[in-house]
Amino acid sequence: MRDLLMLALFSGLIWKTFKDPMWGVLGWVWMGVMNPHRLAYGWAHDAPWSMVIALALFVSLLVHRDKLVKLPVNGVVVLLVMWILWIGVSPLLFSFYPEKEFNYWSRAFKVLLMVLVSMLVVERRQHLDWLVMVLVVSIGYYGLKGGVFTIATGGAARVWGPEGSFIEDNNSLALATIMTVPLIRYLQLQATRKWQRYLASVAMVLCMASAVGSQSRGAFLAIIAMSFFMWLKSRNKLPLAIVVMVALPLMFMFMPDSWSDRMSTIRTYNQDDSALGRINAWHTAWRLAVDLFPFGGGFTVAGPAAFAKYAPDPSIPLTAHSIYFQALGEHGFFGLFLFVGIFWLTWRRASVLMRRSKSAPDLQWARDLAGMCQVGLIGYATGGAFLSLVYFDLPYYLLLIVVSLDRIVAREMDSRAKAVPAAGPPTVAGAASPSSSSPSPYWGGT
Incomplete structure (x- = not known):
C-alpha cells in the first residue's frame, strides 16, 4: 500500500x-x-x-x-562554485583508496549542484514559503514522531532516522531536527490564526524533545546555543522565552540516568573512549592536511592507510565526527577555508538583509526568515562540530534561502526606488504612498 x-x-x-x-x-x-x-x-x-x-x-x-532567473554573482555563490570544483581535486590526486572515491564524490556533488540549479528557479516569496514548508514537513515528521516516542518511553530509547540517509543515525537526526526548529518559528511568526501558532509551538517542543531523546551530546550543545540565538533573533521574545525556559528544564529533568550520564561525559571527555577516538581522528586530519598542504586525502581518508601514516594511535581509525576536521582531512586547508567561508558569508548576507528590511513593515517576513536561517546555521556550526555532516543537505538549503531572499529584497527595494518620483505633488493626509505594498498573502502576512 x-x-x-x-x-x-x-x-x-x-x-x-x-x-x-x-x-x-x-x-x-x-x-x-x-x-x-x-x-x-x-x-x-x-x-x-x-x-x-x-x-x-x-x-x-x-x-x-x-x-x-540569472544565477546571482556574489561571494556566497562564488565560494560555493569553487567548493564544488575543489571537492574533486584531493580525491583525484591523493586518495588512499581511489577506487572507492566516486560514490562519495557523486553524492556530495549532486547535493551541491542542485543547490546551484535551484537558484535559477527560486525567485518569489511563494517559492521560499513552499521550500520552508517542505523542509519543515520532511524533518518535522521524524521530529514529531521522535518527540512523542521520547515522551512515551521516558527517553529510555534513542531516536533514529530513515535508513541510508544523511540523518540515519541518532546524532545526525538530532541535529537536523534542531535546525528545523527555527524554520517552524518562522512559520509561526507569519501565522494569523491562533491554532497555527499553537500547533507550531507544539511542533517546536516535540522536535526539541526528539533531539534530547537522541542522547546526542552535540545536539545538546546545539540546543543551548540555538535557543539563545532564536530568542535573540525573534520578534515577540517573551512568549518564546517562556516556552524555552519551561520546556527545556522539564525535558532534562525527566530524562533517565543514562541520558544524564552521557551528557556528563562532555566535562570528562578525557575518560570517554568515543571522545578520545574523535580527538585521535582530529589529530590525524591535521597532520595529513599539513603534510599535503593545501590538499587533503579525499573522501575515504578515514581508513586504516591514512591512520597508519598520520594518527597518534593507528589502532582506532574513525571518521572525524566534526564538520571542520572532516573538511580539513578530506580537502585540506583550502577546502576548509572554502567550506567555512561559504557559511560565514551566508551569515553576513543574512545580517545585511535584516538591516535592509528593518525599516519596511511589509518586509518583516524577510527579516524573520533571514534571522531564522542564521539560527539554523548556529545549530549547524555548534552541533556539526561533533558530527561528520559536511555534505548534509539542510545547511545548503538555508544558503539557498538566504541567497534567493537577498535577490527578492534587492528587487523590491529597486522597484520602490524607481517608483518614487524625484519631486511629487503633496499627498493628502491618510492617503497611501505610491511605494506602499500590500502584505503578501502567503502565510497570512505578519
Whole structure:
C-alpha cells in the first residue's frame, strides 16, 4: 500500500514538474531530506526516485528556460562554485583508496549542484514559503514522531532516522531536527490564526524533545546555543522565552540516568573512549592536511592507510565526527577555508538583509526568515562540530534561502526606488504612498 501511495504522489509530482520547474526543486528537496521511499517496504524502498525527479527537473528547465532567473554573482555563490570544483581535486590526486572515491564524490556533488540549479528557479516569496514548508514537513515528521516516542518511553530509547540517509543515525537526526526548529518559528511568526501558532509551538517542543531523546551530546550543545540565538533573533521574545525556559528544564529533568550520564561525559571527555577516538581522528586530519598542504586525502581518508601514516594511535581509525576536521582531512586547508567561508558569508548576507528590511513593515517576513536561517546555521556550526555532516543537505538549503531572499529584497527595494518620483505633488493626509505594498498573502502576512 505504501509503495502505491508513493507512486501516486511521485507521478503527480512529475506532472507538476513538467509544468513548473519549482515543483522539481521541491520534489528533489523532499526526496533528499525526508527520504519518504525509505518508509515503504516493497519495490519503492530502493527505486531511483531522486534520479527520476532530477531528470524531470532538467527537462522542465529546458522547456521553461525563458522563465529562469540569472544565477546571482556574489561571494556566497562564488565560494560555493569553487567548493564544488575543489571537492574533486584531493580525491583525484591523493586518495588512499581511489577506487572507492566516486560514490562519495557523486553524492556530495549532486547535493551541491542542485543547490546551484535551484537558484535559477527560486525567485518569489511563494517559492521560499513552499521550500520552508517542505523542509519543515520532511524533518518535522521524524521530529514529531521522535518527540512523542521520547515522551512515551521516558527517553529510555534513542531516536533514529530513515535508513541510508544523511540523518540515519541518532546524532545526525538530532541535529537536523534542531535546525528545523527555527524554520517552524518562522512559520509561526507569519501565522494569523491562533491554532497555527499553537500547533507550531507544539511542533517546536516535540522536535526539541526528539533531539534530547537522541542522547546526542552535540545536539545538546546545539540546543543551548540555538535557543539563545532564536530568542535573540525573534520578534515577540517573551512568549518564546517562556516556552524555552519551561520546556527545556522539564525535558532534562525527566530524562533517565543514562541520558544524564552521557551528557556528563562532555566535562570528562578525557575518560570517554568515543571522545578520545574523535580527538585521535582530529589529530590525524591535521597532520595529513599539513603534510599535503593545501590538499587533503579525499573522501575515504578515514581508513586504516591514512591512520597508519598520520594518527597518534593507528589502532582506532574513525571518521572525524566534526564538520571542520572532516573538511580539513578530506580537502585540506583550502577546502576548509572554502567550506567555512561559504557559511560565514551566508551569515553576513543574512545580517545585511535584516538591516535592509528593518525599516519596511511589509518586509518583516524577510527579516524573520533571514534571522531564522542564521539560527539554523548556529545549530549547524555548534552541533556539526561533533558530527561528520559536511555534505548534509539542510545547511545548503538555508544558503539557498538566504541567497534567493537577498535577490527578492534587492528587487523590491529597486522597484520602490524607481517608483518614487524625484519631486511629487503633496499627498493628502491618510492617503497611501505610491511605494506602499500590500502584505503578501502567503502565510497570512505578519
